[in-house]
Amino acid sequence: MVWKEYPLEIKKYFDICDLYIDDMLKHKPVPDYVLEAFNKIKEWAWKQGQ
Numbered sequence: 001m002v003w004k005e006y007p008l009e010i011k012k013y014f015d016i017c018d019l020y021i022d023d024m025l026k027h028k029p030v031p032d033y034v035l036e037a038f039n040k041i042k043e044w045a046w047k048q049g050q
Contacts, residue, residue: 007044010040010041010044012037013037013038013040013041014041016033016034016037017034017037017038017041019034020034024038
């Protein structure tokens with residue numbers, strides 16, 4: 001299945017993570033709410049089979 005647009009809740013989590021993606025890729029510390037948002041995205045993607 002191809003998504004043309006993410007669900008609103010998931011898009012909100014992407015917006016949170018976008019600000020910290022460089023720090024996350026460099027394994028720098030990020031706020032807990034960013035990790036929670038990232039894990040929500042991961043969980044959603046896993047359920048979609050992606």
